[in-house]
Amino acid sequence: MENPFEIIIEKLNVIEKRISSIEHKLGGTSINDCYKEVMNLNQLCDYLELSKSHIYKLTSNQEIPHYKRGGKKLYFNKYEIDNWLLQNKIVTRREIEMQAANYCIKYKFKF
Structure with missing residues (x-):
């Protein structure tokens, strides 16, 4: 059985990569800059x-x-x-x- 914390860390890494991809597509502006x-x-x-x-x-x-x-x-x-x-x-x-x-x-x- 896998460690549940490792699964969470892997999923967070995937989310972080997706957010970085979205920021790059938006021209490098971070989400906080919009607000x-x-x-x-x-x-x-x-x-x-x-x-x-x-x-x-x-x-x-x-x-x-x-x-x-x-x-x-x-x-x-x-x-x-x-x-x-x-x-x-x-x-x-x-x-x-x-x-x-x-x-x-x-x-x-x-x-």
Whole structure:
């Protein structure tokens, strides 16, 4: 019977080789580089799939959370961008029905 730890080590080595292969195909970027906490303008454009001009417009209108260091370069916090993206949620029909039912129960509305 084989040692179970050796089997685990072999499988981890296979996984590590596959990850290295994927990183190589992606152009040498590691998985952690894709999820930086602080992004510059180019990284944000890639992340949001928007043009630089559109990002500049959002920053000049103060519609997107951003930081300026030295007066020129723009930086963006990924956590703040994710929160900004998730604003203005569209309520589903099911959620509206639940809210209406709760309102009727709370105020004892009769049909």
